[in-house]
Amino acid sequence: MFSFLKKKTHKIQESKVIVYQDYSDVSRVARYFKNETGVTFDKQESILKNKVTTFCKQREIHSFSNLLEIIEKEAKIKQELIDYLTTNETFFYREFKQIDELTKLVKKTSRHVEILCAPSATGEEPYSIAIALLEAGVSSSNFKITGIDINYDAINKAKEAHYRERNVRNLTPEIISKYFTHNGEKYLLNDSIKSLVSFQLANLFDASFKNIGKFDFVFSRNMLIYFDQETKIKAKAILESMRKDNEVGVFFGHADLF
Numbered sequence: 001m002f003s004f005l006k007k008k009t010h011k012i013q014e015s016k017v018i019v020y021q022d023y024s025d026v027s028r029v030a031r032y033f034k035n036e037t038g039v040t041f042d043k044q045e046s047i048l049k050n051k052v053t054t055f056c057k058q059r060e061i062h063s064f065s066n067l068l069e070i071i072e073k074e075a076k077i078k079q080e081l082i083d084y085l086t087t088n089e090t091f092f093y094r095e096f097k098q099i100d101e102l103t104k105l106v107k108k109t110s111r112h113v114e115i116l117c118a119p120s121a122t123g124e125e126p127y128s129i130a131i132a133l134l135e136a137g138v139s140s141s142n143f144k145i146t147g148i149d150i151n152y153d154a155i156n157k158a159k160e161a162h163y164r165e166r167n168v169r170n171l172t173p174e175i176i177s178k179y180f181t182h183n184g185e186k187y188l189l190n191d192s193i194k195s196l197v198s199f200q201l202a203n204l205f206d207a208s209f210k211n212i213g214k215f216d217f218v219f220s221r222n223m224l225i226y227f228d229q230e231t232k233i234k235a236k237a238i239l240e241s242m243r244k245d246n247e248v249g250v251f252f253g254h255a256d257l258f
């Protein structure tokens, strides 16, 4: 037996099968995750280690190397890890000034516009845009919104559109009663708004991302904050290439600044 392995690992004996647990070096998982999603844990390796250890133990995966082998073969586990490690915090009318700016630009044009929200997380941002456009008097037949996110759970929640008090905290009681049905602790978004946004599971860095199409306006807020500088530059170029017209800028969040 390799003596160095014995030192590093903890041994569990279960009916004659010896399983070595090794949750010591998370750096390969960190590198893998950054390559796949852009999200970096460079300054938060101990947080990542704790989270990935819990993820592995819940699934009886006995080491980080074993996790990486499994992920290569099982797309479901890979998606579960992505869902587990990405942060989907969002709420309605977040950084509303930019949404207001967008409504003014849309009102200036008489043509139909297509808007991309990348990332949309659980849907609050693209639905906010839909509500704000309607409130500004833009006809629902004049715009189409697409929301994308790498997180499968978030995309499903966005499609369901059931929210909690904290998600709608920035909305006025008038907007809430106009566009939601309040049911117990939940705020259910009306179908009239849900039908104005379509959602897709997508990774900004996949080669197929560009097939989503070209858009008049692109929103990408509070995703670049999870990337390092080099990845931010790559992401910015991809998002800018999604515009139909190079004159129009991408709406980034204030914290995403380069």
Ligand SMILES: C[S@@+](CC[C@H](N)C(=O)[O-])C[C@H]1O[C@@H](n2cnc3c(N)ncnc32)[C@H](O)[C@@H]1O
Residues within 6 Å of the ligand: 036, 037, 038, 039, 086, 087, 088, 089, 090, 091, 094, 118, 119, 120, 121, 122, 125, 148, 149, 150, 151, 154, 202, 203, 204, 205, 220, 221, 222, 223, 226, 253
């Ligand atoms: C904090 S949320 C931002 C949501 C919304 N745009 C806002 O500003 O409120 C960040 C989202 O970025 C998504 N994300 C991270 N990396 C991604 C990638 N490579 N491709 C697509 N989405 C990604 C996460 O899953 C998460 O839902």
